[in-house]
Structure formats: C-alpha cells, structure tokens
Amino acid sequence: MSDFLNARLPDGRRVTIQIENGQFSGFSEALPGSVTAPDARDLGDLLVLPALVDSHVHLDKTFLGLPWRPHRSGPSVKERITAERDGRADLDLSVEARARVMLDQALSHGTTALRCHVDIDPDSKLDHLSQVMDARDAFSGRIDVQLVAFPQSGLCSAPGVHDLMDAALSDGAEIVGGIDPIGIDGDLDGHLDAIFGLAEKHGAGIDIHLHDPGHRGALELRDIAARTLASGLGGRVMVSHAFALSTVDDQTLDLTLTDLAEAGVAIMTAVPGAVPMLPVARIREAGVVVCAGSDNVRDAWSPFGNADMLERAMLVAYRCGFRTDEGLAIALDLATEAAAQAIGLGMWGLEIGAPADFIAVDAETVAEAVVNRPPRGYVVKGGLVVAGTLA
Amino acid sequence: MSDFLNARLPDGRRVTIQIENGQFSGFSEALPGSVTAPDARDLGDLLVLPALVDSHVHLDKTFLGLPWRPHRSGPSVKERITAERDGRADLDLSVEARARVMLDQALSHGTTALRCHVDIDPDSKLDHLSQVMDARDAFSGRIDVQLVAFPQSGLCSAPGVHDLMDAALSDGAEIVGGIDPIGIDGDLDGHLDAIFGLAEKHGAGIDIHLHDPGHRGALELRDIAARTLASGLGGRVMVSHAFALSTVDDQTLDLTLTDLAEAGVAIMTAVPGAVPMLPVARIREAGVVVCAGSDNVRDAWSPFGNADMLERAMLVAYRCGFRTDEGLAIALDLATEAAAQAIGLGMWGLEIGAPADFIAVDAETVAEAVVNRPPRGYVVKGGLVVAGTLA
Numbered sequence: 001m002s003d004f005l006n007a008r009l010p011d012g013r014r015v016t017i018q019i020e021n022g023q024f025s026g027f028s029e030a031l032p033g034s035v036t037a038p039d040a041r042d043l044g045d046l047l048v049l050p051a052l053v054d055s056h057v058h059l060d061k062t063f064l065g066l067p068w069r070p071h072r073s074g075p076s077v078k079e080r081i082t083a084e085r086d087g088r089a090d091l092d093l094s095v096e097a098r099a100r101v102m103l104d105q106a107l108s109h110g111t112t113a114l115r116c117h118v119d120i121d122p123d124s125k126l127d128h129l130s131q132v133m134d135a136r137d138a139f140s141g142r143i144d145v146q147l148v149a150f151p152q153s154g155l156c157s158a159p160g161v162h163d164l165m166d167a168a169l170s171d172g173a174e175i176v177g178g179i180d181p182i183g184i185d186g187d188l189d190g191h192l193d194a195i196f197g198l199a200e201k202h203g204a205g206i207d208i209h210l211h212d213p214g215h216r217g218a219l220e221l222r223d224i225a226a227r228t229l230a231s232g233l234g235g236r237v238m239v240s241h242a243f244a245l246s247t248v249d250d251q252t253l254d255l256t257l258t259d260l261a262e263a264g265v266a267i268m269t270a271v272p273g274a275v276p277m278l279p280v281a282r283i284r285e286a287g288v289v290v291c292a293g294s295d296n297v298r299d300a301w302s303p304f305g306n307a308d309m310l311e312r313a314m315l316v317a318y319r320c321g322f323r324t325d326e327g328l329a330i331a332l333d334l335a336t337e338a339a340a341q342a343i344g345l346g347m348w349g350l351e352i353g354a355p356a357d358f359i360a361v362d363a364e365t366v367a368e369a370v371v372n373r374p375p376r377g378y379v380v381k382g383g384l385v386v387a388g389t390l391a
Numbered sequence: 392m393s394d395f396l397n398a399r400l401p402d403g404r405r406v407t408i409q410i411e412n413g414q415f416s417g418f419s420e421a422l423p424g425s426v427t428a429p430d431a432r433d434l435g436d437l438l439v440l441p442a443l444v445d446s447h448v449h450l451d452k453t454f455l456g457l458p459w460r461p462h463r464s465g466p467s468v469k470e471r472i473t474a475e476r477d478g479r480a481d482l483d484l485s486v487e488a489r490a491r492v493m494l495d496q497a498l499s500h501g502t503t504a505l506r507c508h509v510d511i512d513p514d515s516k517l518d519h520l521s522q523v524m525d526a527r528d529a530f531s532g533r534i535d536v537q538l539v540a541f542p543q544s545g546l547c548s549a550p551g552v553h554d555l556m557d558a559a560l561s562d563g564a565e566i567v568g569g570i571d572p573i574g575i576d577g578d579l580d581g582h583l584d585a586i587f588g589l590a591e592k593h594g595a596g597i598d599i600h601l602h603d604p605g606h607r608g609a610l611e612l613r614d615i616a617a618r619t620l621a622s623g624l625g626g627r628v629m630v631s632h633a634f635a636l637s638t639v640d641d642q643t644l645d646l647t648l649t650d651l652a653e654a655g656v657a658i659m660t661a662v663p664g665a666v667p668m669l670p671v672a673r674i675r676e677a678g679v680v681v682c683a684g685s686d687n688v689r690d691a692w693s694p695f696g697n698a699d700m701l702e703r704a705m706l707v708a709y710r711c712g713f714r715t716d717e718g719l720a721i722a723l724d725l726a727t728e729a730a731a732q733a734i735g736l737g738m739w740g741l742e743i744g745a746p747a748d749f750i751a752v753d754a755e756t757v758a759e760a761v762v763n764r765p766p767r768g769y770v771v772k773g774g775l776v777v778a779g780t781l782a
Contacts, residue, residue, distance in 0.1 A: 068755040071714040274668070274712030303714055303762050304705075314695075315709075321665030323462040323694055364459040371694050 002383050003040035007048045009350060010329075010366045016040075017048065019356040022382035026352060041385065043360050046377050047369060049332070050349040051357035052309035053339035054106060054114035056207075056240050056268045056293025059099035059135060059145075060128040061119070063298050066093050071303045077184065077211050081153055084300035085123060095128050099135035102297055106307040107143055107387045110359035110376040114143060115207070115293070115343045117150035117177055120164050129168050142386045146343060148207050150177035156190040165194075169202040178208035181223075182216055188223065196227050205236035205344060207268075210244065217244025218256045225256075225263035234264025238342055240293070242267050245283065246276035253279070257286035266342035269334075270295030271312055273304075277319040280334070291339035292316050309335040310373045317370060328367040356383040360390075393774050394431035398439045400741060401720075401757045407431075408439065410747040413773035417743065432776070434751045437768050438760060440723070441740040442748035443700035444730035445497060445505035447598075447631050447659050447684025450490035450526060450536075451519040452510070454689050457484050462694045468575065468602050472544055475691035476514060486519050490526035493688055497698040498534055498778045501750035501767040505534060506598070506684070506734045508541035508568055511555045520559050533777045537734060539598050541568035547581040556585075560593040569599035572614075573607055579614065587618050596627035596735060598659075601635065608635025609647045616647075616654035625655025629733055631684070633658050636674065637667035644670070648677035657733035660725075661686030662703055664695075668710040671725070682730035683707050700726040701764045708761060719758040747774040751781075 004017040009027065018026035061084065063069050073083035091098075106114060116136075118129045129147065136145040149168035151161050155178065169176065176198045181191035199206050208224060210217055221244055228237045239260075245253060245267065260267070266289040269278045283290045292312045297305035310332075316322070317331035340348030347354035360378040363369035379387035395408040400418065409417035452475065454460050464474035482489075497505060507527075509520045520538065527536040540559035542552050546569065560567065567589045572582035590597050599615060601608055612635055619628045630651075636644060636658065651658070657680040660669045674681045683703045688696035701723075707713070708722035731739030738745035751769040754760035770778035 068759045070716040070758065075712070273706075273709035277665075298762070303719070303758060304709060306763070315664075318664035318695060318706075321466070325461040328694070365461075367461065367694060368459045371689070372697070 004380070005040050005042045006045050007043045007360065008045050009048060014045070017356075017358075019383035022356055024350065024352050024354055024356050027350070043378065046360035047363045047365070048350065048358050048360050049366065049369060050336040051112040051359055051379065051381065052110045052335050053291075053343070053345065053348065054111045054294050054307065054309050054335075055238075055291045055339040055343050056270060056295050057102070057106070057114050057116050057307065058296060058299065059102055059116045059118070059132050060095045061296065061299040061301065062098050062102045063091070063300075064105065065098045065101035066091060073300060077180070080301050085121070085153065087300055088123070094131060096131035096135045099132050100138060102307055103135060103139045103143055103145075106294075107139070107379060108376065109306070109308040109310065110379045110387075111307065111309055112143055112357045112379065112381040112386070113146075113340065113343075113345055115146040115148060115175070117148040117207070117209075118168075118173065119152040120149050120161060120168050120177075121151070121153040122158055122160055125164055126168055126171060129171060129173060133172055141384075142381055144345075146175060147173045148175040148177040149173035150209070151179055154179065154185050155194050156185045156187045162194055165198055166201070169198060169204055175205045175207050176202070178206065180210060180212045181220055183212040188220065192223060192227055196231055196233075199233060200231065205238075206233065207238045207240060209240050210242050213243045213247040215244075215248060215252065217242065218248050218252050220244070221256050221265075222259050225259035225265050228263040228265050236344060237264070238266040238268055240268040241270065242278065243275065246278050253282070254286075257283060257288055261287035266291065268293050268342065269316075271315045271319055273315075273319070280316065280320050280330070284330070289338055289342045290334060291342040292334040293339070308373065310369065310376075313370050314373055325365065325367040328370040332366055332370050355381075357381050360388070395771070396431050396433045397436050398434045398751065399436050400439055405436070408747075408749075410774035413747055415741065415743050415745055415747050418741070434769065437751035438754045438756070439741065439749050439751050440757065440760060441727040442503040442750055442770065442772065443501045443726050444682075444734070444736065444739065445502045445685050445698065445700050445726075446629075446682045446730040446734050447661060447686050448493070448497070448505050448507050448698065449687060449690065450493055450507045450509070450523050451486045452687065452690040452692065453489050453493045454482070454691075455496065456489045456492035457482060464691060468571070471692050476512070476544065478691055479514070486522035487526045490523050491529060493698055494526060494530045494534055494536075497685075498530070498770060499767065500697070500699040500701065501770045501778075502698065502700050503534055503748045503770065503772040503777070504537075504731065504734075504736055506537040506539060506566070508539040508598070508600075509559075509564065510543040511540050511552060511559050511568075512542070512544040513549055513551055516555055517559055517562060520562060520564060524563055532775075533772055535736075537566060538564045539566040539568040540564035541600070542570055545570065545576045546585050547576045547578045553585055556589055557592070560589060560595055566596045566598050567593070569597065571601060571603045572611055574603040579611065583614060583618055587622055587624075590624060591622065596629075597624065598629045598631060601630050601633050604634045604638040606635075606639060606643065608633065609639045609643050611635070612647050612656075613650045616650035616656050619654040619656050627735060628655070629657040629659055631659040632661065633669065634666065637669050644673070645677075648674060648679055652678035657682065659684050659733065660707075662706040662710055664706075664710070671707065671711050671721070675721070680729055680733045681725060682733040683725040684730070699764065701760065701767075704761050705764055716756065716758040719761040723757055723761050746772075748772050751779070
C-alpha cells in the first residue's frame, strides 16, 4: 500500500490516492489528521491525469541519440521505405541504444504503455526485434511495451518475410502488423489472408498501416472489417493512419465507419500536419474507437516528433478545431483511455481497480494541461514514481 | 561595446559576437587569448539565432494572468466578436495587467519585437489603447511594440469608430487596422476609402484582418493591392490571415499573388490548425513577403497559444510539410527576418549593422531548434541580456 496525498482530480476534488498491489484502491477526500501510509508522497495539489498511452511508435527507426541528420527522403511512402533502408548502414548507434533513448524520453513525458511496430524485412530479418526486446526489458516496470511484427517493406511482395513474421510471432512479437495490402503489397487478398492467418495461428491481434487514400483505402477498410467480424477478432484489430477516412465522400465514410464499428476495428491517427486530419468527432460518434500515436520520432520518415503524447493531444485538438473544455478532454482521451482500449490494455485511467499509472502536472484543468503541456512533475507506474521533474 | 564569447552561428562557425551601440559590429572567429571586453559573457557554444518577431498579437484580448476560462464562443468570426465583447465585464484583471503577463511570456520565449492590434470599438473607445501603451512603456528596451488601431467590431458599420481610429492614430497608434471590408463592414469601397484615408492623413502603414474566404477574399486582396500601388504605400501594407489564398483556384491564386507582389503587400498567417494552411512556399516563390504571428493567446477567440514564436515556426513547418533543413529554416524565417521585413523593422538578423537582438539555445542546428523548440537560454536585445533560462 502506498498513498499520494494532496492530489487534485480532473473533477476538482482534492483527494488522497490509495494504491494496493499496483492498482488504484481509493480516492478519498482528504481528511485532516487521517492516517496515511508512512511512505506517502505529497503531490502538492498538482493535477492528476491518467498516464499517457502511445498507441503507435517505431523504436527501431528513431535517430534519437545520434547527431542531427537532415531529412533526405522524397515524400511518398515508397520513397521513404527505400531511403530508410538505404540509410541504415550510416547509423552509428545500435537499434537497442536508440530505442532506449526514445523510451527514456517517452517515460519523461508520462507515457507508461506503448505499442511499437518493429521492422521485419529481408535485410534486418529478426535483428530489430531482438534489439527492441532488449530495450523493452531494460524498461520493465516503467513502460509496458507491446511489439508488432511489422512488414515495412511488404509481406507477400518481399521474399521470406512471411516466414520471418511467423518466427517473430514465436519469438515474442505479440501483434501481427500489415501495410497497404494494395498500395505496397499489390495483393489485397494475399496480404489479408497472410496476416489474418498469422493472427489465428499465434492467437495474436492485428495492426495494419493503411496509407492508401480514397476509395481504394475505404475498400481495404471494409474488407478488414469483414474479416475481423468473420474471425471473431473484434476489439483486437487496429488500422493505423487510415487516410481514406479523410479523403472519401460522406456516404462512403458513413458506410465504412458503420462497418468498422460493427466489427470492433479501432483507428489510430498520428495527427498529420500537412494532409487532411481524420474526422475524429465523427469517428467517435459512429462508435469507432480512435486513438493517437507519435508514429515517427526524428527518423528517416520525419524530423518531427518528441514522444510527448500530451503534445500529441494538443495537436489533435488544434487540427480538429476542438476549443471547448469538452473537446480538449476528448483530445486527451485519444492519448489515454481510448488509446488503452484500442491496444487492449484493459482498464485504464483514474478508477478503482485500474493500474495505478498516472501523471501529476501543474495545471488548473484538463483543458489547460492539453493546451499548455506543462512538465510532468511526477510519472507514476503501478503506484511507483518512475520519472518526473519533481521526482 | 560588449562581447558574447563562444557563440555558434547557424552556419556552424564559432565566433565572438561584438556589439556597439546596440548593433552587431562583428562576428569574429574566436582566437585563443584574444582581447575581449571586460564584461564579455560566455554563451558556452549555444546556437545563436535572430531574436523572434511576432507580427500579430492582441495584447488586450489575452486571459493570461486570469484563472482558466473555458471557451464559450461559436466558431464564426461574428460569433466570436460578440462573445468577446459580452465577456469583457467578467475579466477581473485590467487590460494593462494581462498585456504585461503576455509581454513577459513573449519575452521569455525570445520575442523582442511585436505588432499588436488593439481593439477600437464603441464600447472600449480608446481605453484599451491607453492601457496597452502603458504596458508597452513598462517593457521599453526589452520588447519593441508596434500598435495597430484595430476596428474589431467594424469601421463604417460601427458608430463613431472612424473618429476613434483617427484619435487613436493621433494618440500613439502607428498603424491603421482594418477588418473584412465585405464580410464584417459590408462596404468594400467605404472601408478601404476610410483606412487608406487615415493612413494618408497620419503617414501610417496598414494591417487588415481578412477572414473572407474564396473569391470574395481574393477580390478584396486585389483591391487592397491596387490601392497600395496607387497610394505609394508598398512595403507598408500587410494583410493578416488572408484565408482566401488557401481557398481559391490556382489561376486566381496566381493572379492575386502577382498583384500582391507588385504592390508590396505582405501576408501574415497565424498558422491555423483546422482550416487549410496558406501555401507558404508558393507565396514566397511569387515574391510576396509572408510571416507568422501568434494571433490569439488564450483569449475569447481561442484557448490555444503561448506567444512562443519558435513553436509557431514549428507549426508552420508541420502544416506546410517542410521536412528538410532548408524547409525548417524557411519556417524560422517567417518568425524572424521575414516578420521583421513585413512589419517594417528594417535590418534584422545576425548581420553587422542590424540591432543586436538574438537568442541562444541548446540545439545542434537551426532545423533542430525548430523541431525541438528548446528553452531560450539567453534573450538579448540591443546587446543586453533581457531574459533567458540561463540569464
């Protein structure tokens, strides 16, 4: 049992946070002179928020830890895949070392759980996976890391990748990744047969990078929804990016969202800046779980990114035009509870029985925390302080 | 004379910055044992960048200094004008006090010059102006503040505002403001006659808020360009927002940009998140000066904003898809040299003869400074350290 005194909850209550076995066991309104645990920590009236969840990162891609590298790739997905693979040999720091720098940065910003896609391709084979697993183990108890075996260079179209994915899922990857069945692999049925087959074989969930826009992307989304429904994988399938949802007509959007909601397929947005933003409010209204992720953090794909999910929540609100307190709270939800739900973490947030993962920040309200993104005073995982500027 | 030792310039040179009479007088490659001024300050190899210029703020609108206020207005310009005026009576802190908090925040982020629009309307008359002038005077020598007499509630359509504007320009406002001649004032010729007339009378420049989109806005832009050319005011007229430039067809865009370039009319963008971003690269290629501004900083118009122009530069790059080092440098230019040019500051930047206004930050390169937005270690104005986390 451990207590945190003088916590301010999003609803304004001043409470003592009680924790047992790493879970919240109570939020009691502070009583002067009441008995608290001897090791109780005083949060000094800071605002407490659920710990942040990053639903989409690439720990093996980041340049963090290296000197600044100017961006060199052209803008298309294929150009970036090629530029990234061509540039790997120049990186003077191991995948594991760079992944550790990024995990440390994510933790300092209050992220205590994340989903990481790891490249599985004919060059790197299972090497990135084993290095990211070592980095993950080094952060055990501080950040929970889910690993996706991700066929960045294609699955059907890249020799040997199917077998490598199979091996990755035996070796410790927990989720089957996919990428543009039509746009990259050029084989809608072949790609989806492969990843749903691997998911069934390994009892794994699925997370598909879908950049394909417009009606091609919508067709893929509806096919993914149908296969999810047929395979009973509802609640365990996510589509990342899903740019199609911001580039189709209204009627197609409605039909697609209806299918995704019925099937239990979640959507992840990395909150792009220079292409249309997903219609987040409408996706939520349709009953589809939508969450945010960092995606690229200073890598061959983008020089931007800092693994700060509170900043990502700000960008959600900025891009969606959310200005009210309710809208700003929705933006934060995409980086906390909705993200936890989308990646299957179970209970998350400031509730009795949920993991005692939270952050404490100097902000008056949730809305102010989202617009201001104050330093994380305390980052707490399972009831233990694991980071923070005041820790 | 004062020196700053161990400065790293954007081109990578390590230099001693020499300053005389508040201006840069030399950037000499450091020689061990060379003689420096006795009060020389060591910048410790920090990266030096031009001080930031905020080309568009509303010091009289901000809620900074007050408890958090949830956003209440509807989304249209007219709804926000009304909501703001209705809510003024609830603000428990004077215009001057709030303006001071914002100036302090802007300075801490490295802004040493800004242009501020001050509401001139039938309710507030010249009260905001006199209070903002008092705040400006309190920051004399730290931030240069240009004042625009801004008819937020309309000019021709709001009783008495023309005379109030005239008085404001006699009392100390330096620039004639305007707002949507068609969309708000409902009288294109009347509005432009009035503001160009006031500009001529007072020898003042012009800065027009133009939210009107599409062809209506493009028509207004071309009319403003024609009047600028006819009145010889080229280089002293700016149009703020100019949403029309992101909402017209290519041919109209080209014609409009050609007119603006020929007339010497500059464009300001506040880098909106939820509407189309201005085509910054294309505007620059057409020879039109384009700069960025904070606009609303936590006020009745928007809960966002923090008066950090380095963050605004990041948002320019994010919204425009600028990823290369060259692109990220352009984004910074919109918040430094281009902004200085647009608001008529004369020389600006790291050049001999320019005002010795600069910031020093912990970043490897200009590009990294834009994506990371590190704390401003030193903020220097006219050769004097006026703010900074290391000051």
